Amino acid sequence: MVVSRRIVLTGPGIIWILALLVIPCALLLVNSFFERGIYGGIDYILTSENYVRAIDPLYAQIFWSSARVALITTLVSLVLGYPAAYCIALMPKRRQLAYLILVMLPLWSNYLIRTYAWMVLLNSEGLINKTLLGLGVIDAPLPLLYNDFAIIVGLTYAYVPFMILALFSSISKLGPELREASTDLGASSLMTFWRVTLPLTLPGVAAGSVFVFVLSVGNFVTPDLLGGGKRTMLGNLIYDQFLTARDWPFGSAIAAIVIGIMMLLLTVQAILVNRRDREGTAA
């Protein structure tokens, strides 16, 4: 009785995940070990050539530069997101909801449209350059668009809400008592943050950071549009292999590596959260 009910309730979810996540990922992994067919497609001859090729300096360089852009995006999101999350977590409960909705509001509009909006803002004839020129702050338009800066701005803008939400849940769990205890024992606000609040919210920092990093490293729309296609990131590389070069096995190999790195990061983060939860029972 209990077993059958469990199957009925979890069945649809399990089928969904199997059909749309597990099987495609397994296919991806399998394909990555075959050779590319002469006219696209796949020749079913086992090889590790695709992985060897992936660590070729040409492609390794794309890994590093993608990681760099994603890492900077993560850091900027953290620096912007932490104070915001902290403020919201300290508000009275009934005001928190309104602010959290404001944080999530941009996510309700189309990602492409939001990205195009940044193109309007950042281009050399755009609002920012026009304003600065008009005010006489600068003589020539700043190169704001079609570079790494634009990519980082776009990615940060898109993913900072996830950072704020992850940090918010971590900070609001903390409650005011530990901060008060720290103050009572003679700590300044800065010291309290450094010794109590930050260490105890590290799982939130990790969760938010992994989220932003993983989403950024795999993104291909923003590098295309805001980077002007000059900066190839992992997402673009995979996209190109599948749709332009029609080298599915190589695209699969790169995708498999990216998935592997993401799973590693998520595992580390899960371990951190787990450790925190065990300690948290003391509070």
Next chain:
Amino acid sequence: MTALLEVVGVTKAFGPIKAVDNLSISVGGNEFFALLGPSGCGKTTLLRMIAGFEKPDQGRIMLDGIDITDQKANRRPINLMFQSYALFPHMTVAGNVAYGLEMEGMRGADLKRRVDEALALVQLSSLSGRKPAQLSGGQKQRVALARALVKRPKLLLLDEPLGALDKKLREQMQIELKRLQQETGIAFLVVTHDQEEALTMADRIALLRQGRIAQLGEPRTLYERPDNRFVADFIGQMNFFDGQRAVNGFEVPGLGVFDAANLSDVAAGTAAALAVRPERVVVSETEHGGNLQAEVEGLAYLGQDLILHLRIAGQAKPLVARLPAANPLTTHIARGAKVWCGWSAAHSLILSE
């Protein structure tokens, strides 16, 4: 006794409600002082103002003659033991205790010595490397105590220090806290809603009601000579008979006219209640001195005492009597028994609201 802490006319309102209303107390340098009261009486708000977490709307708070009303919480030579203990979960026991001293800039051997001393004081030396999650409730309480005491504050505030412990441990810690207070010579200001706790530990008690002091005094005074009905009711158990001060005594309708310890202080015509503690009620099977006839309506056996509910004709509420086990009556008295009861005038009081 010179006052260490002086709270002068302090008021704090949250919205339209005055949590603390023009309240003044003074606590001596080596005193164990209890703020007692029901929940919502303002005792925790007062404690938080003394600690520096709330700012009074009016009034001043002085420590050792210095006005600390506007001083920040982290600068006050006062420490607070939180009700939930608020131990830092990511630090060890020793780390928690060391924290406050580190904030004073103490490092190295001095720090270690002071931490070891504090842990020895609360008998926790063997657990210094544990994390709070690995401790029992009683052990956590000791860590919280050590963490607050290690800074050698002039005044230690304790917010419901024993509230989270079970009964046996609580009784043990009451004696322990008293010992620590006397050993360290630090003034303790305890907030509690448990009258027994306050009676056991405190040198003086301020019983609060709706942000004001209902009565302030030594435990014995509060128990034996309560100023009003609220105090008498809150501390211990009390029988009340509503009535009025007549010319020749205090008249309880349907029961008679009574003398009382404070009869001469009460003006004629005053409506009040005659109050008698259950343990002061004398019960006997024969009519001797006892003048009220009653029927035993209920019994509760407590081991060392026997509680009787005595129905007196014409009275709405039964009279509660508490007989010690040594009383021969307790061996055979049963429900429905007819008894005589009474009390000495010296053990009864006339109390107004």
